[in-house]
Amino acid sequence: MAQPTVNLGTATGFAVLAGSTITNTGSTTIAGDVGVFPGTAITGFPPGIITGTTHAGDIVAQQAKTDLVTAYNNAAGQTPTGTVSGDIGGQTLTPGVYNSTSSLGITGVLTLNAQGDPNAVFIFQIASTLTTASASSVVLINGAQACNVFWQIGSSATLGTGSSFQGTILALASITATTSVSVNGRLLARNGAVTLDTNIITITICAQPMRGISLW
Numbered sequence: 001m002a003q004p005t006v007n008l009g010t011a012t013g014f015a016v017l018a019g020s021t022i023t024n025t026g027s028t029t030i031a032g033d034v035g036v037f038p039g040t041a042i043t044g045f046p047p048g049i050i051t052g053t054t055h056a057g058d059i060v061a062q063q064a065k066t067d068l069v070t071a072y073n074n075a076a077g078q079t080p081t082g083t084v085s086g087d088i089g090g091q092t093l094t095p096g097v098y099n100s101t102s103s104l105g106i107t108g109v110l111t112l113n114a115q116g117d118p119n120a121v122f123i124f125q126i127a128s129t130l131t132t133a134s135a136s137s138v139v140l141i142n143g144a145q146a147c148n149v150f151w152q153i154g155s156s157a158t159l160g161t162g163s164s165f166q167g168t169i170l171a172l173a174s175i176t177a178t179t180s181v182s183v184n185g186r187l188l189a190r191n192g193a194v195t196l197d198t199n200i201i202t203i204t205i206c207a208q209p210m211r212g213i214s215l216w
Contacts, residue, residue: 003095003121006075006150008168009067010060011188015052015203017064018175019191024048026179028196032186032203035061039193048196052203068188072170075123075152084124089136095120100127103155107133112166114144118207122149122167130157130169137164146184147206156192159183168204177201 011017015032022036024044033052036042040057055061080099089108094115104126114120120143124130130153140146149167151157156173159165159181167185169175174192177183182200 003081003097003123004078005119005121005148006071006123006168006170008071008186008188009064011064011067011071011186012205013052013203014064014188015186015201016194016196017061017068017186017188018194019065019189021193022196023193024196026198028199028201030199030201032201035064037061037065044196065190068170068190071188072152072172072190075150075170076125076154078123078125080125089133093122095122097123097125099125103128103131105131105133106136106138106163109137109139111139111141112144112149114140114142114148116143118143118145120144120148124151126152127154129153129155130171132158132160132163132165134160135162136160138166140166145206146204149185157187 013033015030016034018036020039021041028048030050035055042056078097081096082098084098084100087105087107089106092111146166151169153171157169157171158176161178162180165183171189175187175189176195177199179197
């Protein structure tokens with residue numbers, strides 16, 4: 001049976017969402033909405049650029065935060081199909097729900113293989129922190145889509161300098177994207193801050209399968 005995806009609700013449109021503050025340094029570019037609730041502080045734009053809408057402590061951010069909590073709990077509550085631990089760089093993983101009882105790291109390349117199924121879902125349940133090394137990357141192959149990759153983190157996430165990341169982070173505490181990190185997905189922090197530094201963050205929406213088209 002295919003793994004069900006995680007419904008983000010109104011948080012789907014947010015590339016960055018935080019509980020307390022959003023702080024940026026440098027020429028970060030964000031393609032998607034940015035919001036914070038119950039906090040109100042969003043700083044560093046400009047020089048950062050947001051192509052979506054900014055919601056600082058308003059009703060839109062409040063609803064997105066509510067939907068984030070629901071999505072976080074949904075991801076955390078799904079039945080694991082496998083376990084991971086330590087550093088998962090260098091591995092190739094197929095669709096499923098992967099549970100880690102402590103912190104998780106990524107050094108080098110982590111490959112997610114959808115095995116030809118564009119609807120394949122990858123969920124990572126991480127009890128503590130997620131830390132990616134400098135210049136590390138998450139690579140999607142054989143139809144995998146970043147919109148179907150979810151990282152549920154029981155503490156905080158730190159993305160290393162110059163790393164390339166795929167998927168939606170749902171962190172209980174804070175998220176830090178260090179210098180020159182690129183994210184194809186979302187950075188969603190329930191209670192803490194999101195800290196940015198010269199990043200490229202692009203929201204991902206799942207591509208719909210093409211319907212049959214007659215050439216005649």
